[in-house]
Amino acid sequence: MENQYIIKGGACLKGEVTISGAKNAALGILAAAIMTDETVVIDNLPNVRDINVLLTAIEGIGATVKRIGPHEVAINGSTINNMTIDYDSIKKIRASYYLLGALLGKYQKAQVALPGGCDIGSRPIDQHLKGFRALGATVNIEYGMINTCAESLIGSHIFLDVVSVGATINIMLASCLAEGKTVIENAAKEPHIVDVANFLNSMGANIKGAGTDKIRINGVEKLHATEYSIIPDQIEAGTFMVAAAATKGDVLIRNVIPQHLEAISVKLIEIGATVEEFDDAVRVTADHRLRHTQIKTLPHPGFPTDMQPQIATLLALSEGTSTVTESIFENRFKYVDELARMGANIKVEGNVAIIEGVTELTGAAISAPDLRAGAALVVAALVADGYSTIDSIRYIERGYECFEEKLRGLGAVMEKISIDDERAVQKFKLKVG
Numbered sequence: 001m002e003n004q005y006i007i008k009g010g011a012c013l014k015g016e017v018t019i020s021g022a023k024n025a026a027l028g029i030l031a032a033a034i035m036t037d038e039t040v041v042i043d044n045l046p047n048v049r050d051i052n053v054l055l056t057a058i059e060g061i062g063a064t065v066k067r068i069g070p071h072e073v074a075i076n077g078s079t080i081n082n083m084t085i086d087y088d089s090i091k092k093i094r095a096s097y098y099l100l101g102a103l104l105g106k107y108q109k110a111q112v113a114l115p116g117g118c119d120i121g122s123r124p125i126d127q128h129l130k131g132f133r134a135l136g137a138t139v140n141i142e143y144g145m146i147n148t149c150a151e152s153l154i155g156s157h158i159f160l161d162v163v164s165v166g167a168t169i170n171i172m173l174a175s176c177l178a179e180g181k182t183v184i185e186n187a188a189k190e191p192h193i194v195d196v197a198n199f200l201n202s203m204g205a206n207i208k209g210a211g212t213d214k215i216r217i218n219g220v221e222k223l224h225a226t227e228y229s230i231i232p233d234q235i236e237a238g239t240f241m242v243a244a245a246a247t248k249g250d251v252l253i254r255n256v257i258p259q260h261l262e263a264i265s266v267k268l269i270e271i272g273a274t275v276e277e278f279d280d281a282v283r284v285t286a287d288h289r290l291r292h293t294q295i296k297t298l299p300h301p302g303f304p305t306d307m308q309p310q311i312a313t314l315l316a317l318s319e320g321t322s323t324v325t326e327s328i329f330e331n332r333f334k335y336v337d338e339l340a341r342m343g344a345n346i347k348v349e350g351n352v353a354i355i356e357g358v359t360e361l362t363g364a365a366i367s368a369p370d371l372r373a374g375a376a377l378v379v380a381a382l383v384a385d386g387y388s389t390i391d392s393i394r395y396i397e398r399g400y401e402c403f404e405e406k407l408r409g410l411g412a413v414m415e416k417i418s419i420d421d422e423r424a425v426q427k428f429k430l431k432v433g
């Protein structure tokens, strides 16, 4: 049964929230975990849908997956008996294509369905394939499948034509057991690239330079068991930072690496919010209407595209005219029409959203178009006057663990109910007044 959120806007978020492990780091790390025949234990795993789908795909190729707890898993890749990831898995979670790099690196062959475009635009994987070919693999696309194999993988010098998180991780995976030295130039520098590299190194890989645009990988013979704890989720943290600022709240966001949040903190401070940094926490407060600004999404350390809908929502309520330029994905403004239905004044021209700040949003029945846009609409509903319902929250659940519980813990007035349960809507309204 499909669920929706019902939200009564107007509460200032106050209190403390603890951030879960980084989904995008976990996706790379889980794929990497199959590259040894020894048992790998991974902790601080976010308990979200995308992770559970990838774990099912990993079980599907024969690896042993043992859930130790909601945030901890043990994986053993010695029982892998199938090198094929079908379209069903790829459709549910694109990042199952990390198993291409992992299987190719470990067994010199893999077959993975070619992912299509997605809600935020066309998403080619030519750079991943270019990397595999440079390592000596044959790559063919036939009948919707990518078939890769190699006699042996040989280290190579690879220059990425576009900065790609996925290609950087996939090439790191494929090359860490290759013969000799691989250099990835123009590599992505996101915190989760560093986390995947640290994880592989803890398994015995020899990867240097992750976090810079030149990653050097010296191939090793084999990888071994490890125990590893995933970094906190930068985007979940950023979403709570924006929610705190938008509701003129005061929120201490725990279990973060403040340095990973710099691009977000700087923009929040620029528009008038206060951000205090602690060792592993940030506190965001705002007690007045915020100001306009200009933002352009860029690869790390620039402003993350995964925070674009959330910050645009905040700017929709800030004084003056703001612009938000999306330079990574082509179709990432789909939430703007939903925001307009709540009273926002945003015009999209090409890849730029021109935002005239309004003083108030009003509640409406809206639909989450994708993961981050869905979270942004929840922030809008938290601020809006009156009631909102948000459906298609399955998108939000792909990447946010216990989103409504965490928001409720900060004072949000919201519940998760079934989409066709009119009685639950009435009950909620009666309860919250």
Ligand code: UD1
Pocket: 024, 025, 027, 095, 122, 123, 124, 125, 126, 127, 128, 129, 162, 163, 164, 165, 166, 167, 188, 304, 305, 306, 328, 329
């Ligand atoms: C990852 C994140 C996603 C985030 C994005 C950008 C994961 C699982 N997902 O996605 O949440 O929004 O980084 O920070 O970590 N491109 C090519 N050819 C390629 C690969 C990419 O042209 O072979 C282009 C893409 O179309 C896009 C840009 O490069 O325009 C960046 O994409 P990329 O960094 O690869 O994003 P993902 O790894 O898919």
